[in-house]
Amino acid sequence: MTLNKLFSIFHLSWLVSHRNWTVYKKDFISNTSPTLADPALILVSLGLGLGGFIAEIQGMTYMQFLAPGLAVATALFTSFFESSYGFYVRMTYENVFKAMLTTPIGVLEIVVGELLWVGLKGALMAFGVAVVLACFGLMANLYLIPMAAVVGFLVAVPCGAIGLLATGLVHNINQFQSVYSFIIAPMFYLSGIFFPFEQISPVIRWLAEIFPLIHGVRLSQSIFWDQNILQTFAVSGSILVFQSLLVGYFSYRVIKKKLVS
Amino acid sequence: MSVLIKSDKVEKKFGSFQAVKSLDLVIKQGECFGLLGPNGAGKSTFIGLLYGTSLRTSGDLKVFGLDPSSSSHQIKKRLGVVTQDNALDESLTVFENLNLYCGFIGIEYGQRKKKIQDLLEYMNLSHKIDAKILSLSGGMKRRLVFVRALLNDPELLILDEPTTGLDPAVRHLLWGKVKELHKKGTTIMLTTHYMHEAEVLCDRLVIMDQGEIKAEGSPQKLIQNYGSGFVAIFASLIKEDLQSALTHFSDLSFKEESSGLYVRGPKLENLFLLQEKLKVSAMQIRPTNLEDVFLNHTGQGLSDDA
Numbered sequence: 001m002t003l004n005k006l007f008s009i010f011h012l013s014w015l016v017s018h019r020n021w022t023v024y025k026k027d028f029i030s031n032t033s034p035t036l037a038d039p040a041l042i043l044v045s046l047g048l049g050l051g052g053f054i055a056e057i058q059g060m061t062y063m064q065f066l067a068p069g070l071a072v073a074t075a076l077f078t079s080f081f082e083s084s085y086g087f088y089v090r091m092t093y094e095n096v097f098k099a100m101l102t103t104p105i106g107v108l109e110i111v112v113g114e115l116l117w118v119g120l121k122g123a124l125m126a127f128g129v130a131v132v133l134a135c136f137g138l139m140a141n142l143y144l145i146p147m148a149a150v151v152g153f154l155v156a157v158p159c160g161a162i163g164l165l166a167t168g169l170v171h172n173i174n175q176f177q178s179v180y181s182f183i184i185a186p187m188f189y190l191s192g193i194f195f196p197f198e199q200i201s202p203v204i205r206w207l208a209e210i211f212p213l214i215h216g217v218r219l220s221q222s223i224f225w226d227q228n229i230l231q232t233f234a235v236s237g238s239i240l241v242f243q244s245l246l247v248g249y250f251s252y253r254v255i256k257k258k259l260v261s
Numbered sequence: 262m263s264v265l266i267k268s269d270k271v272e273k274k275f276g277s278f279q280a281v282k283s284l285d286l287v288i289k290q291g292e293c294f295g296l297l298g299p300n301g302a303g304k305s306t307f308i309g310l311l312y313g314t315s316l317r318t319s320g321d322l323k324v325f326g327l328d329p330s331s332s333s334h335q336i337k338k339r340l341g342v343v344t345q346d347n348a349l350d351e352s353l354t355v356f357e358n359l360n361l362y363c364g365f366i367g368i369e370y371g372q373r374k375k376k377i378q379d380l381l382e383y384m385n386l387s388h389k390i391d392a393k394i395l396s397l398s399g400g401m402k403r404r405l406v407f408v409r410a411l412l413n414d415p416e417l418l419i420l421d422e423p424t425t426g427l428d429p430a431v432r433h434l435l436w437g438k439v440k441e442l443h444k445k446g447t448t449i450m451l452t453t454h455y456m457h458e459a460e461v462l463c464d465r466l467v468i469m470d471q472g473e474i475k476a477e478g479s480p481q482k483l484i485q486n487y488g489s490g491f492v493a494i495f496a497s498l499i500k501e502d503l504q505s506a507l508t509h510f511s512d513l514s515f516k517e518e519s520s521g522l523y524v525r526g527p528k529l530e531n532l533f534l535l536q537e538k539l540k541v542s543a544m545q546i547r548p549t550n551l552e553d554v555f556l557n558h559t560g561q562g563l564s565d566d567a
């Protein structure tokens with residue numbers, strides 16, 4: 001019975017994700033290309049430009065150091081924008097959920113479905129970026145490219161949950177800008193993507209550990225550099241799963257308040 | 262006959278505003294039930310309570326014997342809803358919209374295409390199967406929402422203002438379909454602002470205002486209770502003449518409305534006599550109808566003691 005119920009929740013959530021995929025794939029090229037182009041741009045400007053001034057960082061070139069972070073950053077941005085602006089528009093302007101809620105779909109399925117969707121989208125994007133980076137010779141072991149998708153998924157879900165949580169709390173669409181400026185951007189700049197995490201002040205490091213990105217960066221570094229993969233997945237992977245459940249639960253609570261009066 | 266909806270002192274508050282007040286209602290299997298009331302009366306709010314997109318503040322509510330605040334999943338499997346706003350997914354085509362819903366309600370892959378084609382055919386929309394939502398007219402969108410609501414062969418079909426904003430042809434088409442479904446045994450609950458629609462379709466109705474039920478019964482019975490008879494409507498200009506002429510008729514009542522002067526009485530002859538006396542013909546003389554009953558109960562119309 002309980003297993004049946006779980007299966008039903010998962011099945012219906014999957015259909016909610018599938019709705020987004022149906023829409024997304026209609027404009028596949030124009031939807032995906034910017035997400036892949038951005039990291040390439042950062043790589044060229046920072047990696048080649050700035051990298052010229054940096055002799056070596058933790059025994060590798062600056063490009064090699066930067067690469068893993070770019071793959072997870074893509075997952076972060078993809079999922080956050082999808083679950084904040086994207087979800088908000090679907091909920092408020094496009095009225096997508098109003099009719100869904102007349103069917104056996106409930107708020108739980110909508111939230112799980114959206115998180116599943118951002119997870120899969122994050123996986124796809126991280127994988128795509130990893131392929132591009134691998135072409136630059138920035139992946140130590142090419143067999144590990146598919147693992148980038150796993151990392152993308154694990155990072156995208158908690159980051160998407162942050163976006164959903166924000167959607168449940170904002171009073172209008174402009175307020176996402178604050179969430180971006182005060183949470184997402186700091187996370188992006190202070191999670192050890194651009195310079196070794198250990199060089200940041202301890203207070204900020206301690207704060208950053210609360211957020212998902214640093215754990216994703218560690219996972220990504222382990223697969224890009226082919227170092228300590230199992231150990232990193234056991235620790236950082238578990239933390240990401242825990243964060244996903246925690247933030248996901250709270251996002252469910254606030255979204256429920258928006259969809260059920 | 263089994264009871265499909267039982268509402269016992271159901272209340273709904275939004276903050277301090279009470280949208281539904283102590284609503285008692287029973288809807289039985291096979292009925293076509295109408296919920297009438299002015300804008301903001303609480304009709305859509307009550308409908309939301311039935312399938313759990315809105316949670317009641319107090320009272321007891323059962324749909325198919327289940328509580329919608331805890332069992333909405335089971336209830337929604339057996340329900341079809343034509344929502345007040347179409348809420349169609351504009352990013353998807355007609356077919357994609359319906360296919361998505363087939364998934365939600367658990368129609369097997371192999372059967373979806375046929376089911377969709379059949380229902381589109383039924384609503385004269387077959388040619389639009391691959392159209393974008395934005396390319397559909399208002400009437401087509403509404404018919405598509407009907408198709409969406411019928412995909413799971415619902416036992417209970419809820420229609421929230423199904424024909425608002427539609428041309429007479431589409432409205433008659435939809436009435437025909439609703440009657441057919443009703444005949445086949447589908448229980449129907451509908452809200453409407455068209456009294457004629459309620460008279461044509463409903464076996465029984467309630468009139469609600471400000472969250473409360475004001476009257477209940479079959480359309481005929483409601484009209485009877487109000488006083489079956491006739492209404493003459495005169496232009497506002499002749500108010501004084503009319504009032505003095507009315508002193509000669511003890512069985513006629515009078516009420517001034519922004520749309521004209523309404524005179525009501527049980528006998529048609531007296532209204533004609535009134536016309537003769539005034540030497541002015543009425544803009545309209547007609548039998549009392551549900552609209553008079555509605556206006557009376559919602560505090561805007563010709564009142565009984567006027």
Ligand SMILES: Nc1ncnc2c1ncn2[C@@H]1O[C@H](COP(=O)(O)OP(=O)(O)OP(=O)(O)O)[C@@H](O)[C@H]1O
Nearest residue numbers: 261275280298299300301302303304305306307345
């Ligand atoms: N989520 C909400 N929060 C606050 N007030 C609400 C909410 N939903 C409805 N109301 C209020 O409850 C009252 C009843 O609204 P409802 O939509 O049920 O009316 P209705 O009878 O369907 O009207 P209409 O014929 O215009 O569709 C209105 O005054 C409305 O403003």
Ligand SMILES: [Mg+2]
Nearest residue numbers: 304305306345
């Ligand atoms: Mg309404």
